[in-house]
Each structure stands twice: as C-alpha cells, then as structure tokens.
Amino acid sequence: MKIAIYPGTFDPITNGHIDIIERALIIFDKVIVAISVDSPKKPLFTVDERMDMIKEAAKYNSKVEVDSFNGLLVKYARKVNATAIIRGLRAVSDFEYEFQMALMNRRLNEKIETVFLMPNEKYTYLNSSLIKEISSLGGDVTDFVPENVKIKLTNKQILHKDNT
Numbered sequence: 001m002k003i004a005i006y007p008g009t010f011d012p013i014t015n016g017h018i019d020i021i022e023r024a025l026i027i028f029d030k031v032i033v034a035i036s037v038d039s040p041k042k043p044l045f046t047v048d049e050r051m052d053m054i055k056e057a058a059k060y061n062s063k064v065e066v067d068s069f070n071g072l073l074v075k076y077a078r079k080v081n082a083t084a085i086i087r088g089l090r091a092v093s094d095f096e097y098e099f100q101m102a103l104m105n106r107r108l109n110e111k112i113e114t115v116f117l118m119p120n121e122k123y124t125y126l127n128s129s130l131i132k133e134i135s136s137l138g139g140d141v142t143d144f145v146p147e148n149v150k151i152k153l154t155n156k157q158i159l160h161k162d163n164t
C-alpha cells in the first residue's frame with residue numbers, strides 16, 4: 001500500500017488543499033493529512049479544530065486520514081510508513097522555499113520522496129491567510145472553502161468580536 005503524507009498548517013483547510021488531496025489519491029492508496037504542531041505561524045484555529053474541519057471536509061473519502069505531528073517531518077513519515085511527502089505548488093513564489101525543504105528532507109532521509117502537485121488554476125491564488133482576512137472583513141468565502149469551514153470561520157469572527 002502506497003502511503004503519502006500531506007503536511008501543513010491547514011489554518012483552515014481550503015478548496016486548494018482539497019484539490020491537492022484529490023490529485024494525490026490518483027497516485028497513492030492513502031493520504032495522511034498531517035498538521036504540523038510546531039509550525040512557526042500563529043494559527044487562528046487550534047490543532048483539534050483544524051483536524052475536525054479536515055475530517056469533516058474529507059469524510060466522503062475513506063482513503064484520507066487526518067493526524068498531527070511534532071518534530072521532524074521525515075521521522076513522522078517513517079513512523080506512519082509513508083514513502084512520499086505531498087506539497088502543493090501554486091506559483092513560482094512557492095518554489096524556492098519548497099525546493100529547499102524537499103532537498104533538506106531528502107538529505108535527512110533519502111528514502112522519502114517529495115512529490116509536488118499543481119492545483120486547478122482557479123485555486124492558484126488561494127491561501128489560508130487570505131481566506132481568514134476576507135472572512136474577517138465580512139467577505140464571502142463560499143467558493144474557496146468547504147461549507148463546514150465557512151461556518152467555523154463565521155463563528156470565530158463572532159466570538160472574536162464578542163471578546164473585543
């Protein structure tokens with residue numbers, strides 16, 4: 001069974017991420033979407049909230065698993081018997097950082113291959129930060145995130161407003 005991990009912050013998961021997961025499933029038997037707990041980004045949603053949103057959005061597909069991990073990605077990959085790391089490439093701007101990470105991960109464990117996948121063009125300008133910004137300003141994110149994520153985003157804004 002060919003297993004791939006798709007690591008990231010997923011704060012929150014967007015239709016761009018889902019597009020990448022679906023492409024990965026053409027190549028792999030199982031995709032583990034893995035939230036990096038040590039990410040330097042300051043997330044809006046807790047790890048549990050992010051895991052729940054991904055599970056809900058991907059529940060139609062039994063080949064998708066959701067998990068979180070601490071520490072080195074290649075160590076985690078070995079633990080779950082994954083042979084590949086999936087990353088999404090939206091534009092040239094993603095390339096330099098991703099290239100560096102891929103080569104470093106290969107140096108750390110040469111048996112794990114990084115596979116880059118390109119999303120549908122309509123998702124190339126999409127990222128989680130932009131979604132959070134649009135949503136916080138009252139914009140409509142229906143076309144960019146799954147329905148359950150849209151609801152969570154709206155609830156967060158209401159909570160945030162109540163606390164300020």
Ligand code: ADP
Pocket residue numbers: 007008009010011014015016017020039041086087088089090094118119123124125126127128
């Ligand atoms: P990270 O903090 O690791 O970049 P993200 O959640 O932002 O985590 O992204 C995880 C992966 O998904 C990265 O490889 C990123 O390039 C990719 N990705 C994010 N948004 C999109 C999108 N709209 N289309 C394709 N890939 C994407």
